[in-house]
Amino acid sequence: GQQLNQSPQSMFIQEGEDVSMNCTSSSIFNTWLWYKQDPGEGPVLLIALYKAGELTSNGRLTAQFGITRKDSFLNISASIPSDVGIYFCAGRIMEYGNKLVFGAGTILRVKS
Amino acid sequence: NAGVTQTPKFQVLKTGQSMTLQCAQDMNHEYMSWYRQDPGMGLRLIHYSVGAGITDQGEVPNGYNVSRSTTEDFPLRLLSAAPSQTSVYFCASSPSGTLSYNEQFFGPGTRLTVL
Numbered sequence: 001g002q003q004l005n006q007s008p009q010s011m012f013i014q015e016g017e018d019v020s021m022n023c024t025s026s027s028i029f030n031t032w033l034w035y036k037q038d039p040g041e042g043p044v045l046l047i048a049l050y051k052a053g054e055l056t057s058n059g060r061l062t063a064q065f066g067i068t069r070k071d072s073f074l075n076i077s078a079s080i081p082s083d084v085g086i087y088f089c090a091g092r093i094m095e096y097g098n099k100l101v102f103g104a105g106t107i108l109r110v111k112s
Numbered sequence: 113n114a115g116v117t118q119t120p121k122f123q124v125l126k127t128g129q130s131m132t133l134q135c136a137q138d139m140n141h142e143y144m145s146w147y148r149q150d151p152g153m154g155l156r157l158i159h160y161s162v163g164a165g166i167t168d169q170g171e172v173p174n175g176y177n178v179s180r181s182t183t184e185d186f187p188l189r190l191l192s193a194a195p196s197q198t199s200v201y202f203c204a205s206s207p208s209g210t211l212s213y214n215e216q217f218f219g220p221g222t223r224l225t226v227l
Binding site (some may be wrong): 045 | 160171215216
């Protein structure tokens with residue numbers, strides 16, 4: 001079953017605003033990944049995080065691997081219309097044989 | 113490179129029919145996997161393979177079979193389709209290695225409807 005809680009489920013924001021989403025779990029993660037999925041396409045990797053406390057940026061995107069290893073957040077600064085899509089967190093936990101588990105996704109809609 | 117390709121893009125089946133979803137990658141990746149995506153549930157792992165000749169079950173393997181006879185191809189077989197298998201199916205691949213193994217490349221998906 002689902003081992004990641006991703007929130008919010010959806011967001012509707014004004015262009016130019018900053019966006020924040022997060023994933024939490026009761027399990028300890030070895031790796032956190034953030035993907036974006038455009039309509040009709042497969043997910044594309046945005047940021048990969050490999051150790052607790054790690055903070056990584058990719059353009060206007062910033063993600064952090066939580067110190068407790070049970071959570072991660074993704075921030076998008078100054079959102080633009082092409083940020084529309086579904087954002088997924090994913091991670092690897094030892095108790096699941098290090099296979100990748102995904103959150104349910106955050107649907108981002110930008111109002112221009 | 114074409115990356116990860118999947119065929120067909122759309123498919124409608126009747127209950128009880130069988131079919132194979134094709135997946136191929138031209139990046140010489142060792143690791144390949146199949147996921148299904150259902151509304152509100154993210155992606156769930158069906159089966160995966162760490163190399164040619166090696167496959168293993170994921171979170172939701174029932175009703176599906178896989179094989180990996182070559183590095184490039186990883187077909188997913190539905191043995192007897194059921195309406196519960198209506199979903200979008202994604203194939204993914206990644207290179208071997210401690211860190212790059214995490215960076216999976218996804219195909220465009222196959223949208224399957226079982227009536």
